Amino acid sequence: MSDDIFGKVGNELSENAIKGMVEEELRSHKKEDTSLPIIKLKLGSTAENVIGMGSKKKERTEKPLGSGLRILSSSDLTKVNQVNVIKLPDTLSQTAKLKKVYRYRRYGMQLRDVPAKFRVTKPLPEYRKQDFKKLRKYRAQKSMLGVGLVAPALIIFLLFSWMPIIKTFSIAFQKFQTLNSADFVGMANFVNILSDQKFWDACLHSGILSGIVILLGTWLPLFLALYIYEARHGSSLMKILYFIPFLTPAVPAAILWKWMYNQGFGIINSVLTFIAGGHHVTVGWLTNSNLVLLSIALVFIWKNTGWAMLIYMAGLQNIPRNLFEDAALNGASVWTKIKNIILPALVPVIMAVVFIQIINGMQVFSEVYIMTNGGPEGSSEVIATYMYKKAFLYMDIGYASGVAVFFLFLLVTITLLRMNLSNSRKGAK
């Protein structure tokens, strides 16, 4: 009868479900010294529809317990030379059967299945009232310890992250006559933002900047990471060298690049002049409206390539080496390896880098403020510099807060989009 049940279970289980269970079994034995024998799955309408593991010389010594279920011995789970046979009642749903099988395999017999005569009958000790008090105090102390440990960080976080955000929200609905007297103006700031051409120009510039950053700042670090991953010598040194720009503070880096970009005496134009055989090259990297965003984006990419590369490196480390070895044995080219092994495995990492780059790109401030201050002719004005000028130059703090709130919503939307994408990818899996 039990065989019939198992036959049914076996037939009803999908192949993937059984594989999953077997993989789970394998994982649970992963660190044991015993080598696992080859697992054979017997499906279909064969006589022995069991999930077999271990020796083929299995002897059916168990007796069915009516409609109940039992396992031969919990110790059998760790014995590789025997086969576990789990018998399940007909009344159980497929999911319940799976759960049972899993529990038995994992933990052995359940308490409720232990015969009454073997159960512990010793009465529980009695506690006095003061003992309960002590217990309660102990519990309170224990929970307070956690609160105490978290509190300082939480307070700082709330004070310096959430307070300003909440305050910004409230200021966004106000118009300041003086800094200490503000009038509530409702949605007026937001309405004005919608019709503010400068704001939309700044949004466009931020978008273009982010676009360039995504295009170059995503793929360049990936290729560098691949190169370093494959490099036999000096990979640590290269990692450090590429990471140093990330450690450079934004302000000195921007000043340095401003000099390098200088149209008259910058090193970049000097090098180009040399390459051009002495013909004087005077590219206006920061003064040409068509080039300025690219120039700023390049500085940003230079600065952020290091960390993106490290993230890719971490992702690459997670790809099993044997995949590359198999691919090599099968004569796969480098491009085939990249296309069929690396890129599919790195998709989540690439998406993470893309979204972080978008958010960072939208928040660019120091580079723009120092190198161009939004010029020439406002062609490099980005949201962050526009917000800053509105607040501290134009002294329109309510409006600047409105821009900040608008900007925050934009970034939150991007973040949610990212989370949705990664969730849907998990769901698809």
Next chain:
Amino acid sequence: MKKITALAFLFAALLFSQASAQDDRAENVLTVWNMPSAADKNQLDVWNSESDTFEKMFPGVKIKGISREYKPQEFVSVMASGKGPDVVHIPITAIPSMAKYGFLAKLNDFTGGWTQKDYMPSIMWESVKVGNDIYGIPYDSYFTTLFYRRDIFDKCGISGPPKTWQDIIADSDIINKKLPETWGIAIPPDIFYFIDFIWQAGGDVTSGGKINLNNPGVIKALKFWNALKFKYNAMPPQDILYDSDIEQLFSAGKIAMMPGVAKRLPVMARRYGLDISQVEIVPLPAGDTGVQAWHAGGEAFIINDTISPEKKKLAFEYIKHRLSPLTQLSRFMRMKELNMIIFPGDFSCATNLINRPEFANVKGLLSYAHAEPTYYKWPMIREDFNRYVLEKIFINRDVDYNQVLFDFMERVKKEYNE
């Protein structure tokens, strides 16, 4: 025990912070910004001696000097938080907006009976007034002037500085021919300098009490700047040169003339190795109709509006002390003793130091000085003008000036209700 020790430390830190906060707010302590930094030892010595004298004059009063300069966003934040200085000097162009935001005390009652006030030129007082209210006391006075490099002029055989716009063109031509890698002049796209050319061209930036930057004087000045670059090749070929670029090029001897304020020279010497002995400071050349004009700038003392009336009185006494002829002259003598670089603008315009022979070049500058509008939205309009007009004429050879200015004024009307 550990808990008690930690609590004791916490309590002590709290007490200390409270005590220092109390100390700042005490009626007998005046918190003053603009104290020179420790790195600038000579300036700090002079400043300290002036503070010591004041403390002797007012026993029990203590001057708490803070080495901090005016920076708009910092100043706004610190004043809004109620922890601003009692006394500080800020650029006079910032006074209208800071007064509008309620940070600055009205000083009419203090200055009314102050005799020294009448010794200061009226143009300096115009700069610190908003309507009929006085919000600042002029501290120093600077004028936009022309720096030229004597060594380059000598090499090119030019006898003296340019006196008119035409001289700038002619001198630049000579310089560029004699020294091919050197240009005559460089000007940043900044209305701070451009406004002088507007006045020199016979125009103005206001009419009928409102900002008006679309007038023949502005167009003439714009055309002149554009021609300097594209027609006469008097300027380096770079699209745009900002202040720091020009200062570097001037210090390196790549340009022979630049507009500037004298107090930038020591900074240029320190940062870019400028040899100050080769630099002459002269008034800006006159416009094509012979009009001489430049603008008076500088800084003004202000008093924090949130302090008590008694403390305001004390603050005003401190300002009076700093600007008194005796203090100013002592400072001049001390600076001479210490061999410090001295510019006439460093001293209050109420003193007669300008009559000293070493300041002969800039003597009389006040006669032709103008003041920028004291309209609180002027700094914003300036910024927009730099961006949408001046940068445009430096980047584009052919500009429709009427259209550019028309568009700009439309923008001003829309954004600033002007």
